[in-house]
Amino acid sequence: MSENKIIENRTLVLIKNALLDGEKRDLFIENGRIKKIAKKIVEPNIAALLEQPDLIRTEVIDAGGKLTLLPAFVDIHAHLREPGFEGKEDIKTGLEAAVNGGYAAVCCMPNTNPVIDNEYIIRYICDRANSLNLAKLYPIGAITRGMDGQLLADFGKMRDAGAVAVSDDGKPVANANMMRLAMEYAKDFDMPVTSHCEDISLVDEGVANEGYHATLSGLKGITRAAEEVNVAREIVLADALNTGVHIAHVSTKGAARLVRDAKRSGIRVTAETCPHYFAATDKLILNYDTNAKVNPPLRTEEDRLAIIEALKDGTIDAIATDHAPHQKSDKACEFNFAANGISGIETAYALSYTYLVKSGAITLKKLSELMTDNPAKIFKLEAGKLEAGALANLVLVDNSAEYKIDKNKFLSKGKNTPFHGLTVTGQVVYTIVAGKIVKRNGVVAGHE
Numbered sequence: 168m169s170e171n172k173i174i175e176n177r178t179l180v181l182i183k184n185a186l187l188d189g190e191k192r193d194l195f196i197e198n199g200r201i202k203k204i205a206k207k208i209v210e211p212n213i214a215a216l217l218e219q220p221d222l223i224r225t226e227v228i229d230a231g232g233k234l235t236l237l238p239a240f241v242d243i244h245a246h247l248r249e250p251g252f253e254g255k256e257d258i259k260t261g262l263e264a265a266v267n268g269g270y271a272a273v274c275c276m277p278n279t280n281p282v283i284d285n286e287y288i289i290r291y292i293c294d295r296a297n298s299l300n301l302a303k304l305y306p307i308g309a310i311t312r313g314m315d316g317q318l319l320a321d322f323g324k325m326r327d328a329g330a331v332a333v334s335d336d337g338k339p340v341a342n343a344n345m346m347r348l349a350m351e352y353a354k355d356f357d358m359p360v361t362s363h364c365e366d367i368s369l370v371d372e373g374v375a376n377e378g379y380h381a382t383l384s385g386l387k388g389i390t391r392a393a394e395e396v397n398v399a400r401e402i403v404l405a406d407a408l409n410t411g412v413h414i415a416h417v418s419t420k421g422a423a424r425l426v427r428d429a430k431r432s433g434i435r436v437t438a439e440t441c442p443h444y445f446a447a448t449d450k451l452i453l454n455y456d457t458n459a460k461v462n463p464p465l466r467t468e469e470d471r472l473a474i475i476e477a478l479k480d481g482t483i484d485a486i487a488t489d490h491a492p493h494q495k496s497d498k499a500c501e502f503n504f505a506a507n508g509i510s511g512i513e514t515a516y517a518l519s520y521t522y523l524v525k526s527g528a529i530t531l532k533k534l535s536e537l538m539t540d541n542p543a544k545i546f547k548l549e550a551g552k553l554e555a556g557a558l559a560n561l562v563l564v565d566n567s568a569e570y571k572i573d574k575n576k577f578l579s580k581g582k583n584t585p586f587h588g589l590t591v592t593g594q595v596v597y598t599i600v601a602g603k604i605v606k607r608n609g610v611v612a613g614h615e
């Protein structure tokens with residue numbers, strides 16, 4: 168255990184006057200866990216504590232009856248780009264961006280270079296992240312070696328090294344039998360399989376959602392069926408194998424309907440969507456803004472409303488960011504050649520709060536489930552909970568803060584967002600990971 172770790176665990180944190188379910192509460196953290204939540208906690212007897220080993224420190228945060236306390240968020244779908252694409256992001260900047268966005272746990276996708284398809288890279292990533300003392304990082308191993316769809320990776324060795332799930336995200340597993348084998352193999356190791364659902368033959372070199380706005384822009388469209396055909400395939404396979412499957416970034420009304428019907432039939436399918444699918448539509452491509460190019464593409468208003476409905480009724484279990492940072496040159500080109508993806512981990516809470524809670528679609532409690540409890544459950548991760556004994560992974564958010572998103576303030580290397588300049592509500596002010604304050608009064612440690 169490093170000295171940092173000892174200090175972190177011996178730091179006592181008292182949060183005063185935070186809003187919890189609308190009521191003012193105090194919360195006391197000891198040894199990285201929540202010790203007590205009460206109306207009023209008398210400051211711990213510091214004199215007595217100081218007689219104990221000298222590594223104990225105390226910190227007091229006064230939330231002033233203005234900041235709301237929530238469990239810190241869990242992202243089960245992010246691209247941190249290391250190893251191989253450090254021009255776009257690396258583990259340090261990715262995790263700094265994560266804690267800036269209120270995330271205490273992040274699962275990173277394996278489409279790096281080399282691909283995260285073996286235990287050595289898994290170990291490297293875990294070690295690198297642990298040395299940073301930011302958010303906890305959980306790697307997702309590849310389904311196939313090199314993500315080339317030909318041979319299965321060694322799920323057991325990757326799991327033993329720290330992988331929490333498998334996915335070839337960024338690419339579909341094109342061959343249905345390969346996916347069948349992967350789901351069967353993952354079942355043996357009790358590992359979730361995240362499927363990036365995209366039938367490449369149906370994409371047919373399209374770059375935007377097929378419809379009015381693509382036509383108006385002269386851009387080649389992608390039928391929604393490209394996503395839905397694969398969602399249907401994974402559901403059929405999960406049913407046939409009596410196992411589970413997790414569907415990444417659901418973006419269409421039809422995909423949500425397939426998941427809803429499957430759940431009603433008792434098939435063990437779970438699903439996530441991302442903030443851009445309920446906060447934006449393909450209207451954003453009208454000025455050829457390559458920051459709005461993402462895969463699956465931004466869809467129509469009808470799809471956007473269907474995604475919100477699916478979040479409301481539990482069809483979609485989780486909000487993930489699909490944080491996909493890129494460097495300038497990846498986006499500063501013709502729309503057809505621009506890279507897919509949005510740098511989204513620092514705007515996820517504000518977009519979710521604005522478009523789901525402030526709009527009246529769901530409660531804050533439900534949003535907290537979608538961003539923390541449910542994703543943690545799907546990947547079997549320990550998340551923060553607002554109860555004594557729980558891991559002290561917490562955020563304090565200001566839900567009255569209204570401001571404009573400013574990409575230049577991102578800690579991510581990726582400034583690629585179509586939401587720059589958009590007015591949103593909801594700001595992460597503090598992020599606490601295992602009792603350690605990593606974002607303090609709006610500023611991430613190391614960026615004071």
Ligand SMILES: [Zn+2]
Nearest residue numbers: 336337363415
């Ligand atoms: Zn994907």
